[in-house]
Amino acid sequence: MASTNPARGMRDFLPADVRKRNYVIGIIKQVYESYGFEPLETPSVENLETLMGKYGDEGNQLVFKILKRGEKLDLANATTESDLSDLALRYDLTVPLARVVANNKNDLPKFFKRYQIQPVWRADRPARGRFREFYQCDVDCIGSESLVVEAEIISAASHILSKLGFKDFEVRINHRGLLGKMVADAGIENETDALVALDKLDKIGAEGVTKELVERGISEASADNFLAAVNGNTSNDDLDAVLAMCSELRVKIDPSLARGLSYYTGTIMEIVLTDGDFKGSIGGGGRYDGLIGMFGKEQIPACGFSLGLERILVVMEERGMFPPEIAESTPADVMVTIWSEETIADSLKLANELRSQGLRVTLYPEPDKLGKQFKYADQIKVPFVCILGESELAENKVTVKNLKTGEQTLCPTSEISAIILGG
RNA sequence: GCGGCUAUAGUUCAGUGGUUAGAGCGCCUGAUUGUGGUUCAGGAUGUCGAGGGUUCGAAUCCCUCUAGCCGCCCCA
Numbered sequence: 368m369a370s371t372n373p374a375r376g377m378r379d380f381l382p383a384d385v386r387k388r389n390y391v392i393g394i395i396k397q398v399y400e401s402y403g404f405e406p407l408e409t410p411s412v413e414n415l416e417t418l419m420g421k422y423g424d425e426g427n428q429l430v431f432k433i434l435k436r437g438e439k440l441d442l443a444n445a446t447t448e449s450d451l452s453d454l455a456l457r458y459d460l461t462v463p464l465a466r467v468v469a470n471n472k473n474d475l476p477k478f479f480k481r482y483q484i485q486p487v488w489r490a491d492r493p494a495r496g497r498f499r500e501f502y503q504c505d506v507d508c509i510g511s512e513s514l515v516v517e518a519e520i521i522s523a524a525s526h527i528l529s530k531l532g533f534k535d536f537e538v539r540i541n542h543r544g545l546l547g548k549m550v551a552d553a554g555i556e557n558e559t560d561a562l563v564a565l566d567k568l569d570k571i572g573a574e575g576v577t578k579e580l581v582e583r584g585i586s587e588a589s590a591d592n593f594l595a596a597v598n599g600n601t602s603n604d605d606l607d608a609v610l611a612m613c614s615e616l617r618v619k620i621d622p623s624l625a626r627g628l629s630y631y632t633g634t635i636m637e638i639v640l641t642d643g644d645f646k647g648s649i650g651g652g653g654r655y656d657g658l659i660g661m662f663g664k665e666q667i668p669a670c671g672f673s674l675g676l677e678r679i680l681v682v683m684e685e686r687g688m689f690p691p692e693i694a695e696s697t698p699a700d701v702m703v704t705i706w707s708e709e710t711i712a713d714s715l716k717l718a719n720e721l722r723s724q725g726l727r728v729t730l731y732p733e734p735d736k737l738g739k740q741f742k743y744a745d746q747i748k749v750p751f752v753c754i755l756g757e758s759e760l761a762e763n764k765v766t767v768k769n770l771k772t773g774e775q776t777l778c779p780t781s782e783i784s785a786i787i788l789g790g
Numbered sequence: 791g792c793g794g795c796u797a798u799a800g801u802u803c804a805g806u807g808g809u810u811a812g813a814g815c816g817c818c819u820g821a822u823u824g825u826g827g828u829u830c831a832g833g834a835u836g837u838c839g840a841g842g843g844u845u846c847g848a849a850u851c852c853c854u855c856u857a858g859c860c861g862c863c864c865c866a
Contacts, residue, residue: 675866
């Protein structure tokens, strides 16, 4: 038998999951729009050449490539990857944005402030809180080199976390220029290796980082110099300016913050929870003044931030942070039963009357024993059941039962919504 | 990509070479032909992940594959 599991690293979202996701996405949209960011959507699929070379070597490996189709797919004579694949699923939302900006410069305002909440795909190995298809919630501001952009983006992301109920979190910032200088001053040639090792400082400590630097072929003297620089005077004008504009927020300079994506050029930032046992960032971003220029046109400055929806959801689930109306939501306010074949039309009519009174109404889909119908109502957690049986029809009334209290009322149709909304 | 662990009913798991593979939960039926959530009685459900091997005999031992989990790597 074929497996009924979704494909590796992919997930089905059952109704309860979707409600929680929509709740979080709703707040993210609302906050981004309150800062004047506009929505953008781009295709799931990009041309392979659009994505390749934008994320570093590791990133290139993780791009989800799509096999060529029809006559273009010539397996017998294929010798390179580009003979087999010409498209790929998008790896993040930033590179597609850069492509859109490069392609639509004349139609976009001088400063393009957009948000985008869509899934991205990575051919990664799935782990806890890590999937092959996951949503990112990006905000970016295109066209300005001003550090006001950084400040505002940090503010928006902080705002969202507060509104979702997070209390202990902080934004850590660093600067690619500062990192590059420290690496060069220490006499280290391979900047990527140095940064990857440095990024683990809070996890494995100074000794661990030194060890890893040496393992990556960097001399012990250089490694020590590098770490000394990180712990020494790390002042940077850009970072100081951002800090000054974010005085109301919890922002901290973290000289060990590196971030993997290769397209960042200036400020880099990450948002982390400082309470509980969730390690790792739940969002990050930075300035990428060179990326849009990689599409061969004008060089345009840009800066953005991405919140990881899945990680936010994992933590909110573990901590029970969803409001009761989301956590205990029901598909309908009331369920209408069907007494018999002969009364189907009456039940259909009743359901529609209740809908026109503003209620969410679910109809039991077939005549059945009342016990079965109640059991189903209980299972889907609707709070009220309407019974329209022979005796009710004879009186032109409906029995309404409150499933929580067990209370039952016989009343005309017109009074039902008052009972349900009042109860 | 590397290392370790796991795969048995819808689900969580027990079963370490010997009849017909079990349990909890869930599901179905009835007690209750106009009333759920509680209770009681009864019932159904399996390619024991796939393929091969050892054996008189394999869910159990061996090999291969596949999938999942944990750690490393990397990342949101």
